[in-house]
């Protein structure tokens with residue numbers, strides 16, 4: 001029997017921003033891939049903190065389809081596409097740097113003007129998408145049978161995390177602390193353990209359930225914020241951490257991160273702060289203690305390649321972070337689960 005309200009042709013359903021934080025399901029007309037493009041039907045799309053941030057900021061024009069952590073199945077390829085055929089299971093990222101501008105050449109690929117463009121149309125919270133030519137060429141990968149959807153869907157966020165780890169300058173055997181044991185915090189833990197030989201990693205998180213999960217995923221300690229400095233001192237022989245990753249965001253979290261580092265350490269900002277929020281800390285401490293404050297925004301093709309290698313080799317498998325899956329029509333439920341901190345990664349199944 002046919003679904004009521006379902007288009008009879010090749011049309012598809014998409015979850016659109018209606019106004020501000022509200023969303024609705026819209027029926028869209030069929031898509032046809034142009035030259036170099038691919039038509040992909042979605043299997044899962046991860047709900048990312050950025051999606052929630054955009055909805056809360058009411059920054060998206062009506063009709064926008066969010067979602068960018070995409071695993072799907074190739075339905076049709078446009079003329080000239082090489083390396084993919086209908087039926088391939090694929091993971092694809094939404095941003096691709098140009099590789100040639102001043103930003104790209106300087107290593108700031110995520111600041112490239114072209115990088116801002118969304119190469120997935122309309123967006124991942126949709127039954128179908130067109131993957132633009134640039135993304136088909138450099139940001140789409142066929143998933144081998146050995147990797148599940150739940151693992152592959154973490155490629156884009158893992159690439160973002162890896163960029164921050166690289167920017168931290170952390171060395172083999174270095175001690176890291178992650179502020180926040182949510183989905184991104186725990187993904188930091190897994191990527192650090194996979195990418196940095198002999199990494200020591202502590203997680204600071206108020207919720208006991210998440211602290212326990214951090215330990216089971218290999219954290220060297222996991223503590224509530226109140227006892228975090230003791231744990232860091234224990235882990236580092238009193239020195240302090242080499243790198244601290246802020247996945248919580250805001251000035252309070254930044255101050256806490258600065259307290260956990262040794263002299264000469266690096267704090268990596270990896271989360272949105274409140275709109276217009278200012279930070280307050282003693283500038284001379286930054287100078288005299290040679291501390292570095294670096295920000296890391298999104299991830300480029302280099303990071304995707306490296307994260308993909310870690311997944312293919314089996315060193316990185318974040319599938320355990322998936323704690324709920326909902327259909328497009330239950331998107332509101334997904335938002336509530338994440339906002340109430342009852343779920344880590346939620347997958348939307350169009």
Ligand SMILES: [Zn+2]
Pocket residue numbers: 048049050068069156157
């Ligand atoms: Zn994301």
Ligand SMILES: [Zn+2]
Pocket residue numbers: 097098099100101102103104105109112113114
């Ligand atoms: Zn560029």
